[in-house]
Amino acid sequence: MISLSSYLILSAILFTVGVLGFMLRRNIIVIFMSIELMLNAANLAFVAFSRYLNSMDGQIFVFFVMSVAAAEAAVGLAIIMAVYRTKATVNADELNIMKW
Amino acid sequence: MVETALFIVLAVVTVITAILVIVQRNPVASAIYLIITLFSLAGIYLLLNAPFIAVIQVLVYAGAIMVLFLFVIMLLNLEKEKRLITRHRRQKVLGVFLGIILLVLIGMIFNSVLLEGSKGKFPPEKVAALGNTEVVARLLFTDYLLPFEITSVLLLVAIIGAIVLAKRQI
Numbered sequence A: 001m002i003s004l005s006s007y008l009i010l011s012a013i014l015f016t017v018g019v020l021g022f023m024l025r026r027n028i029i030v031i032f033m034s035i036e037l038m039l040n041a042a043n044l045a046f047v048a049f050s051r052y053l054n055s056m057d058g059q060i061f062v063f064f065v066m067s068v069a070a071a072e073a074a075v076g077l078a079i080i081m082a083v084y085r086t087k088a089t090v091n092a093d094e095l096n097i098m099k100w
Numbered sequence B: 001m002v003e004t005a006l007f008i009v010l011a012v013v014t015v016i017t018a019i020l021v022i023v024q025r026n027p028v029a030s031a032i033y034l035i036i037t038l039f040s041l042a043g044i045y046l047l048l049n050a051p052f053i054a055v056i057q058v059l060v061y062a063g064a065i066m067v068l069f070l071f072v073i074m075l076l077n078l079e080k081e082k083r084l085i086t087r088h089r090r091q092k093v094l095g096v097f098l099g100i101i102l103l104v105l106i107g108m109i110f111n112s113v114l115l116e117g118s119k120g121k122f123p124p125e126k127v128a129a130l131g132n133t134e135v136v137a138r139l140l141f142t143d144y145l146l147p148f149e150i151t152s153v154l155l156l157v158a159i160i161g162a163i164v165l166a167k168r169q170i
Helices: A004-024 A028-052 A057-087 B002-023 B027-047 B051-075 B089-112 B124-130 B132-141 B145-166
Strands: none
Touching: A004 A028, A004 B002, A004 B089, A028 A057, A028 B002, A028 B027, A028 B051, A057 B051, A057 B132, A057 B145, B002 B027, B027 B051, B051 B132, B124 B132, B132 B145
């Protein structure tokens, strides 16, 4: 029997890797993948709690998180396409037109 | 015993491929590693007695979302971005430092909060008897009916938004 905390530690590590990718990378597509990593870390914590607290609500939440992630990926990638058409770059440093 | 070994293997694969996702220069390689990460997470969901979520993970994440990512990467010409070298050295150091602080903070929360709660109505034996998918479906169409319907509206909005954004001229 694997303890709940080992799953939570794995989830924390995954989340931190996602945050690091978000902060360190300059390619918007990789930044986007880091967001997916963070969402997956949250999903893992949900499923682990659902298993160890004998409740199915965590799995339902994961279902909703996944549908939100799908919608977010579709719209986000469309935004990246639109940005690439106007600026011809996916480097986050060069997309500073809205910066104060 | 087998369970623990499987968990360790899957956890190590997940963490290593997740790190490879963020250190790869080539976005296609990042996407491929992310697919491996998602597959091993699906395996971990199976260990957690959640076969429905595991299948959805493979179908929706590793299937639909990652195919979308790969399509967009192929549509964009990223040759010049690959050679891009970041000039912000201090940002890298600070980022790694803050990441470690974040990990320590999350770990401290796990230590301080009692990870026990009142047990729910679905012990593993009952779920196994009823079938995981059936239990999830019953909850989705009874207790969580309104969120479920709102999800369909959300997906419709996402479809329309993606089409409008991707069109050259409206």
